[in-house]
Structures are given as C-alpha cells and as structure tokens.
Amino acid sequence: xxxxxxxxxxxxxxxxxxxxxxxxxxxxxxxxxxxxxxxxxxxxxxxxxxxxxxxxxxxxxxxxxxxxxxxxxxxxxxxxxxxxxxxxxxxxxxxxxxxxxxxxxxxxxxxxxxxxxxxxxxxxxxxxxxxxxxxxxxxxxxxxxxxxxxxxxxxxxxxxxxxxxxxxxxxxxxxxxxxxxxxxxxxxxxxxxxxxxxxxxxxxxxxxxxxxxxxxxxxxxxxxxxxxxxxxxxxxxxxxxxxxxxxxxxxxxxxxxxxxxxxxxxxxxxxxxxxxxxxxxxxxxxxxxxxxxxxxxxxxxxxxxxxxxxxxxxxxxxxxxxxxxxxxxxxxxxxxxxxxxxxxxxxxxxxxxxxxxxxxxxxxxxxxxxxxxxxxxxxxxxxxxxxxxxxxxxxxxxxxxxxxxxxxxxxxxxxxxxxxxxxxxxxxxxxxxxxxxxxxxxxxxxxxxxxxxxx
Amino acid sequence: xxxxxxxxxxxxxxxxxxxxxxxxxxxxxxxxxxxxxxxxxxxxxxxxxxxxxxxxxxxxxxxxxxxxxxxxxxxxxxxxxxxxxxxxxxxxxxxxxxxxxxxxxxxxxxxxxxxxxxxxxxxxxxxxxxxxxxxxxxxxxxxxxxxxxxxxxxxxxxxxxxxxxxxxxxxxxxxxxxxxxxxxxxxxxxxxxxxxxxxxxxxxxxxxxxxxxxxxxxxxxxxxxxxxxxxxxxxxxxxxxxxxxxxxxxxxxxxxxxxxxxxxxxxxxxxxxxxxxxxxxxxxxxxxxxxxxxxxxxxxxxxxxxxxxxxxxx
Numbered sequence: 001x002x003x004x005x006x007x008x009x010x011x012x013x014x015x016x017x018x019x020x021x022x023x024x025x026x027x028x029x030x031x032x033x034x035x036x037x038x039x040x041x042x043x044x045x046x047x048x049x050x051x052x053x054x055x056x057x058x059x060x061x062x063x064x065x066x067x068x069x070x071x072x073x074x075x076x077x078x079x080x081x082x083x084x085x086x087x088x089x090x091x092x093x094x095x096x097x098x099x100x101x102x103x104x105x106x107x108x109x110x111x112x113x114x115x116x117x118x119x120x121x122x123x124x125x126x127x128x129x130x131x132x133x134x135x136x137x138x139x140x141x142x143x144x145x146x147x148x149x150x151x152x153x154x155x156x157x158x159x160x161x162x163x164x165x166x167x168x169x170x171x172x173x174x175x176x177x178x179x180x181x182x183x184x185x186x187x188x189x190x191x192x193x194x195x196x197x198x199x200x201x202x203x204x205x206x207x208x209x210x211x212x213x214x215x216x217x218x219x220x221x222x223x224x225x226x227x228x229x230x231x232x233x234x235x236x237x238x239x240x241x242x243x244x245x246x247x248x249x250x251x252x253x254x255x256x257x258x259x260x261x262x263x264x265x266x267x268x269x270x271x272x273x274x275x276x277x278x279x280x281x282x283x284x285x286x287x288x289x290x291x292x293x294x295x296x297x298x299x300x301x302x303x304x305x306x307x308x309x310x311x312x313x314x315x316x317x318x319x320x321x322x323x324x325x326x327x328x329x330x331x332x333x334x335x336x337x338x339x340x341x342x343x344x345x346x347x348x349x350x351x352x353x354x355x356x357x358x359x360x361x362x363x364x365x366x367x368x369x370x371x372x373x374x375x376x377x378x379x380x381x382x383x384x385x386x387x388x389x390x391x392x393x394x395x396x397x398x399x400x401x402x403x404x405x406x407x408x409x410x411x412x413x414x415x416x417x418x419x420x421x422x423x424x425x426x427x428x429x430x431x432x433x434x435x436x437x438x439x440x441x442x443x444x445x446x447x448x449x450x451x452x453x454x455x
Numbered sequence: 456x457x458x459x460x461x462x463x464x465x466x467x468x469x470x471x472x473x474x475x476x477x478x479x480x481x482x483x484x485x486x487x488x489x490x491x492x493x494x495x496x497x498x499x500x501x502x503x504x505x506x507x508x509x510x511x512x513x514x515x516x517x518x519x520x521x522x523x524x525x526x527x528x529x530x531x532x533x534x535x536x537x538x539x540x541x542x543x544x545x546x547x548x549x550x551x552x553x554x555x556x557x558x559x560x561x562x563x564x565x566x567x568x569x570x571x572x573x574x575x576x577x578x579x580x581x582x583x584x585x586x587x588x589x590x591x592x593x594x595x596x597x598x599x600x601x602x603x604x605x606x607x608x609x610x611x612x613x614x615x616x617x618x619x620x621x622x623x624x625x626x627x628x629x630x631x632x633x634x635x636x637x638x639x640x641x642x643x644x645x646x647x648x649x650x651x652x653x654x655x656x657x658x659x660x661x662x663x664x665x666x667x668x669x670x671x672x673x674x675x676x677x678x679x680x681x682x683x684x685x686x687x688x689x690x691x692x693x694x695x696x697x698x699x700x701x702x703x704x705x706x707x708x709x710x711x712x713x714x715x716x717x718x719x720x721x722x723x724x725x726x727x728x729x730x731x732x733x734x735x736x737x738x739x740x741x742x743x744x745x746x747x748x749x750x751x752x753x754x755x756x757x758x759x760x761x762x763x764x765x766x767x768x769x
Contacts (some may be wrong), residue, residue, distance in 0.1 A: 079709075083728040090516040090731070112519045194620050205711050257604035257622030259712035274605060410517045414730040423715020427623040436713075439537075 036330035037068030042098040043085055045318055046075045046207050047264060048287045049154060049358050050100075053348055054339060060349060062338055069331045079206045080263070082413065089114040089323045092273045097332040101150055101321050102208075103141035103391070104406045109146035109321070116322040119147035129337050133362045137386055138317050150321035151340045155360030156283040157313035157385035158216055158405075160302040166190055166276045167300070180217065180245065180305045183277065187253035190276035193252065198253030200275035201246070204262040205424035207416025212314055212405040213279060214423060216304060218242040222314035223397035225407050225444070230400055232444030238396075242307075244433050247426050259428040271295055275376045279305070281316065282385055284358065285378035289355035301381045303388075308396055314405040315389035319362065345371075360386055400453065411447055418443040484619065503744075509737035511734055516731035530736035538714050542722040543746075545629070546698055549718055553636040556692040558686060561644025566674075568645065569652045587641035594706035597635045598624065602707075628716045630707045635703050642697075644689045651685030652678070691754065698747075719743055 044050045058071050074096065074423070078132070085099045089109060101109065107116045123131045131148060135169055138155040142148055160183070161175050170189055175182065183199065191198030202213045221242035224233050233239055238292075250258045255269055263280060270278045271292035278284070289296045304313035320336040322329060338344060345365060348357045354374040357365065359382055366372050366383050394404040402408040406416065420434035487545045502678035510529055569581055584595055586591065601608050604622040611619075655678065663673045701720040704710055710717035710725060717725070723743070726736035 011542050024727075083731075083757065086517055086731055087728070090519070201710075205709065205713075255557045255605065256620045256627045259625045260622075260708075269605060272605075410515075413517055414732065417725075421711060421713050424711050425715065428622075428628070428712030428715070430628075430713050 031144055035328045038328035038331050039070045040097045040328055040331050040335050041072045043074045043096045044100045045078055045081045053352060056410045059345055060106050063139060071335055094326045097326045098326055098336055099321050099323060100138055100318050102316055102318060105409055106142045106150045107144045110149040114324055115149045116324055117147045118149060118151060133364050135363055135386060137389055141315060141321050149317035152302040152317040153340055153363040154283055154321045154358035155317040156281040157315055157380060157389055158304045159282050160384050161275050161278040162300050163298050164300045165298045174300060174302050177303045178305045180307050183305045184249055191253040196320060197255040197275050199277040200255045200261050200266045200269055201250045201279055203250060203258035203424055203427040204260055205420040207420050209262040211416055211420045214246050215247050215405040216312045216314050220307040220309045224395045224399045226401060228400050230449035231440055234441040235442055240437060243437060249431050250427055261422040268440055280384040285354055301378050311388040313385040313389055315391055336380055409452055415444055506737045506740055510735055510741045512734045512745060514733040529734045533738045541714060541718045542719050546718040549633055550694055550698045553633050553697055554690055555636045556750060557640040558644045558689055560641045564645040565648035565652055568649055571640050582645060583642045585639050593639055594703045598707045602631060624708050625712055632703050632707055632716050636697060636700060640693055646654055647685050647689040648682060651682045655681050721746035
C-alpha cells in the first residue's frame with residue numbers, strides 16, 4: 001500500500017526520535033566522581049531506627065554540618081528495597097549514591113564489581129572512622145576478600161521476647177536457653193484466641209521475612225537447603241519436621257493473619273500487648289524500648305530457641321554501601337561514615353535516649369556505661385547472640401553454602417521468594433506443608449548443582 | 456469496533472479519495488498525521504520489539520554478563536510454569552466475577568437512583584465516591600483499617616454476630632480482593648446504566664403502563680433491551696480495566712498468601728522485580744499480549760455486531 005520511500009523516511013524519523021531519547025537518558029552520568037558536595041540519594045529500609053531517627057537526624061544535624069550536601073531518602077519495605085537496589089546497581093542506573101544492604105548482598109555485589117571497596121578507598125584515609133571497633137562477626141559478614149564493602153548501621157541476631165507479667169501470672173518460667181518444645185508448651189498455655197497470641201511469628205512471604213525465622217528453626221532441627229553436592233533438601237525429614245513445627249505453631253497459637261506479618265507488623269502487635277512471646281530480631285528490643293515503654297518494662301529476653309544445635313540465632317546487619325561508578329562519592333562516604341560512626345550513637349543517645357541507639361555494630365557501645373545503664377536488659381544477650389552465630393556452619397551437618405537464614409548465592413533471591421510464598425500459603429492454610437515443600441523442592445531442583453556452586 | 460470503522464471506510468472511500476490523486480496531495484493529507492504516527496511507533500512498537508528480543512534472551516539482573524541468546528527456552532518455561540497458568544486463570548476469574556457482580560449492583564443502584572426522592576443529588580455523589588478514590592489509597596484503607604484481623608473495623612462490626620478475628624486477607628484473600636474491585640467499579644457501572652435509564656423515552660413507559668404491564672414486565676421487556684448497549688459498554692470497559700488490576704493485588708495481598716491472588720499483571724511484575732528474570736518476564740508478556748489480542752478480537756467483533764444490530768434496529 002505504501003511506497004518504499006515513505007517507509008524509509010518514517011523509519012529514519014523514528015530512529016532519530018529514539019536516538020534523541022536515548023541521548024537524553026544517558027546524559028547526566030558525567031558528573032564529577034569524587035565531589036565532596038552535591039546530592040546524595042540513599043535507598044533505605046523502612047523500619048523505626050531509620051525512619052524516626054536517621055532521617056530526622058540527617059536533616060537536623062548532618063545537613064547543617066555539611067552545607068554542601070543534600071541527602072535524599074528513598075524508603076522501601078524490605079522486599080521492595082532489594083528489588084530497587086538490585087535493579088539499580090546491576091543495570092548501572094546509578095540512581096542511588098548510597099544503598100542499604102546486608103550480609104547476603106555485600107559479598108555477591110562485591111564479587112560482581114558493583115560496590116566500592118570501602119576499606120581501601122575511604123577507611124584507609126579516614127583513621128578517625130575506627131573500623132577495628134566494629135563487631136567481628138558483623139564486620140566479617142560485610143567483607144569480601146578481607147575488605148569491607150559495606151559498613152553496619154545496625155546489627156542483629158534473633159532472640160525470644162516474652163511478657164514477664166503473663167509468664168508470672170500463668171506460673172511459667174522462661175529458661176535462658178529455651179528449646180522449641182518448651183516454647184510450644186508455653187505458647188499453648190498462654191494463647192487466648194482473639195486477645196493474646198501465645199507466640200507471634202513471621203508469616204509474610206519473603207526470604208528476609210518468614211524464611212529468616214523458619215530457616216533458623218530448620219537449622220536447629222538439623223535441616224539444610226542443600227547438601228554437600230548442592231542437591232536441594234527441602235523435602236528431607238528434618239526440613240519437613242521443622243516446617244511442620246513452625247507452621248503448626250503459628251497456626252495454632254500464633255497471631256491471626258500471620259501470613260501478612262513481618263517485623264514491623266509484629267512490633268506493633270507486641271507493643272499493643274497482643275503477643276505473649278515473639279521470636280524476632282534482637283534489634284526489636286531497641287524499638288520496643290523507644291516506642292512502647294510500658295511493654296518494655298514487662299519484657300524478658302531469651303536466646304533463640306534450639307532443638308538439636310547449641311545455638312540458632314540468625315546474623316544480619318543493615319549496612320551502608322556505595323555503588324561503584326556513582327557520582328559524589330566523597331559526599332556519599334561522608335554520609336555513610338557519619339551514619340555508622342560513634343558520633344551518631346552519641347547523637348541518638350542525647351536526642352532519643354541511650355536505649356534507642358542502633359545496636360550490634362561497635363564493640364565500644366557495649367563498654368559505654370551510658371548505654372549499658374539504659375539497655376542493660378537486652379544489651380548482653382544481643383551481643384552474646386551475635387557472637388554465637390557462625391554463617392559458615394549454620395546447621396547440624398556441613399553445608400556447601402554460607403549463610404544462616406539465607407544461602408549466599410545469586411539464585412537465592414528468586415528461589416528464596418518462591419519457597420517463602422509456598423510457606424506463606426501453608427501458614428494461611430491454602431495448601432498443606434507437604435504440598436508447599438514439594439513445590440519448593442521442584443523450584444530448587446530447577447537449578448543444576450553446577451549453576452548453584454558457580455554462584 | 457475496527458470492523459465498524461473498516462466498513463465505514465469501505466463505503467465512503469470512493470468519495471473522499473478520488474482515484475489518481477497526485478502524490479503531492481496524498482502527502483499533504485498524510486503529513487499532519489505523521490507526528491502522531493511516529494509517536495505511536497516510538498512509545499508502543501519499539502518497546503514491543505525490544506520485549507520480543509528480550510524474550511529470546513537469558514537475562515537476569517543479578518547475574519553479571521548481560522543478556523545472551525537462549526532460543527525458545529523462556530517460552531518453554533512459561534508454558535510449563537504452573538504459577539503462570541494459575542495467574543492466567545485467576546485473571547479471568549477475578550475479572551469475570553468482579554465485572555458481572557459490579558454490573559448487577561450497578562443496574563440495581565441505577566434503578567434506585569433514577570427515582571425522584573429527597574436528597575437524590577447527595578446520594579448520587581456518595582455512590583460515585585468509591586470510583587473517585589485513588590485505587591492505591593482505597594486498597595490501603597481496605598487492607599488496614601477495614602480488614603486487619605486484629606484492629607480491623609469489619610471484624611469489630613461482625614463480632615456481635617459470632618465472627619471472631621477472621622484474617623480476611625489470609626483465609627479469604629481472593630474474595631477480599633474481588634470485593635474491593637467490585638466496591639470500586641460498581642459506581643462506574645451505575646453511572647453508565649443511569650445515563651441509559653435517563654435516555655429512555657417516557658412515552659413508551661407510559662404506554663406500557665396504560666396497557667397494564669407490571670413493573671417487572673416493563674423492566675424485562677422494555678428497560679432491559681434499552682439498556683443492553685449501555686450494559687455491554689460497561690462490561691467491555693470494566694473488563695479492559697480490571698484485567699489489568701494491579702493496585703489492589705499489590706497493596707492488599709502482594710499476590711499471596713502463596714500465589715492465591717497472583718494475577719497476570721502481578722505475575723509479570725514479580726518476575727521482573729523480585730526474580731530479576733527479564734527474559735522470562737518478556738516471554739510471559741509476549742504470550743499475554745497474544746492471548747489478549749485473540750480475546751480482544753473476538754470480543755470486539757461481537758460488540759461490533761451488537762452495535763450494528765442496534766443501529767439497524769432503530
């Protein structure tokens with residue numbers, strides 16, 4: 001119908017428009033790289049230590065002290081944060097000058113060349129930073145080949161929170177190192193349907209959400225994600241027993257609607273007095289102290305419950321890293337070093353009280369009398385929990401992977417979510433545990449051992 | 456609709472385009488259209504071609520090294536993926552149930568609102584409100600203040616009737632999402648049907664009354680046939696929008712628990728944003744587009760026939 005010159009010209013015109021559009025997209029990446037001023041965009045996870053402390057303190061203190069630097073925050077929930085950061089750094093869009101990542105991402109990103117080596121590029125020239133003060137397990141988890149690629153904003157293990165008043169009323173005593181069988185017994189006695197859940201547990205689908213808690217149970221039941229030959233073990237007797245235990249515990253004695261709950265929802269529930277026990281991150285103690293003082297006074301702490309292993313707490317840290325090739329790196333490090341410094345702890349202590357200081361990053365904090373006087377209830381157990389973690393030997397048997405509540409391979413981002421969705425389905429009751437684990441096993445079996453071990 | 460346009464063009468073609476018109480003249484007609492054409496090509500066809508290209512590549516954001524050709528393996532995975540098939544089925548179920556129920560409610564509300572009563576203007580505005588609330592805001596309001604198992608309003612209201620702490624978004628997730636969609640789309644259906652009702656000639660209704668027809672018979676024999684094109688339009692527009700429903704799924708249930716509320720748009724979103732599987736998502740997207748084109752072609756043909764029939768009948 002149309003003559004060929006028309007088609008040619010239309011193509012040329014379309015090509016021209018596309019070229020102009022592409023040119024417009026790619027400009028702007030030529031800004032100076034090491035500038036110590038400018039805008040720093042920070043991608044952070046939305047939890048209380050960040051939204052109600054880091055963000056306001058940045059406005060009222062950091063930006064005043066550094067007039068040339070403007071900090072912009074992009075706040076996400078955990079799952080969305082991972083997606084946004086992964087997209088940004090892997091495509092080199094460089095929308096974020098600073099990213100909040102953890103022990104899962106740091107070594108993988110560093111290996112891919114997506115992160116600045118903070119040790120050689122910044123810490124070596126900045127002796128006042130005091131990197132040797134960082135807690136060894138946390139620093140190790142955030143390192144790749146001996147160099148730090150991210151620095152911790154806070155660090156955590158997992159532990160059991162319980163209401164001393166409810167335990168006393170029911171005539172129960174929580175041991176310092178409870179077993180899961182004991183916890184189940186307590187939960188059964190303390191559960192009052194509709195009023196107080198016997199135990200609050202995570203159910204929201206996400207490898208950092210429900211799977212973090214479940215993985216620690218799996219580990220202490222002797223289960224594992226992969227055996228030494230990288231064959232998936234999600235339907236093994238130990239994995240099945242642990243999953244059945246967890247799902248039954250939350251379905252019988254847990255909060256209603258558990259499949260939509262993770263850290264923030266459970267913090268609210270616990271703070272409102274709707275949980276007799278709560279198994280979650282040690283950092284929750286800091287938020288309970290800050291937001292729910294009356295519940296804080298009634299809260300007791302116990303180590304992460306065990307079954308076959310001696311300890312079972314997870315190890316995590318929300319840490320700040322600088323993606324490679326982004327602009328204003330000098331300014332970015334200024335912000336990162338400020339937010340993870342001893343000085344920042346002082347600021348929070350002065351403004352929000354010492355109990356609210358981000359925990360689990362620096363040894364010096366645990367020798368600070370001001371901190372210990374306010375946080376004595378949970379500071380020693382937090383430190384001991386973090387110290388007892390071993391990401392290289394997470395479970396009963398030797399495993400080929402690193403990570404307690406995750407498997408440090410790139411495929412885990414996808415696989416972890418697939419399994420987490422199945423578990424959430426089992427918790428909601430839309431499918432059986434057996435079915436959920438069968439589907440999970442086949443999702444894991446989609447990868448060959450060669451692919452997995454290459455990661 | 457394309458059939459209608461094509462038919463109209465065929466009958467009038469001779470009139471507006473004399474045979475042997477000069478090249479220059481044809482270009483004068485085309486030129487003003489060109490910017491729009493280029494714009495359409497740039498924003499729709501180029502992305503589609505890129506998607507097509509990606510669908511034959513293995514490209515994971517979290518695996519360094521970029522994209523490489525892997526032939527049809529993305530498509531093979533799409534067709535063997537039980538989650539994809541489930542999402543497809545769920546998209547159909549969600550759209551069909553919510554459009555049909557919203558239409559039934561819409562007709563009922565429209566019939567009520569068509570009567571004269573005190574405060575009709577206020578009631579009409581109130582009924583339209585759900586459609587004016589931003590979908591994201593509506594989803595959040597439903598998720599937390601309304602349906603939360605521990606603090607939600609619905610459980611509080613139902614407590615006297617023996618309903619205790621139902622986790623609506625866990626145990627009745629799909630139903631809850633559909634209810635919110637119906638809640639949001641009923642006003643739209645009401646508006647369209649109301650427009651139809653108000654264009655109904657009053658003399659036929661009076662004639663029916665004189666002939667002794669009851670209210671039910673009048674509705675069935677006169678009002679409903681008159682409303683038919685309006686109802687069909689409402690269903691068509693509602694389906695087009697609701698098959699793409701994303702806000703409610705993303706914000707209320709995040710596709711879960713498990714995959715029990717994952718529809719096609721959310722499946723694609725998750726494939727890119729959580730699995731970082733650009734190739735797989737592109738393949739699933741291409742399959743979705745092909746299926747949509749097939750369904751849309753049939754639907755449009757059917758509606759084109761319906762409209763022609765109506766025009767012929769008048």
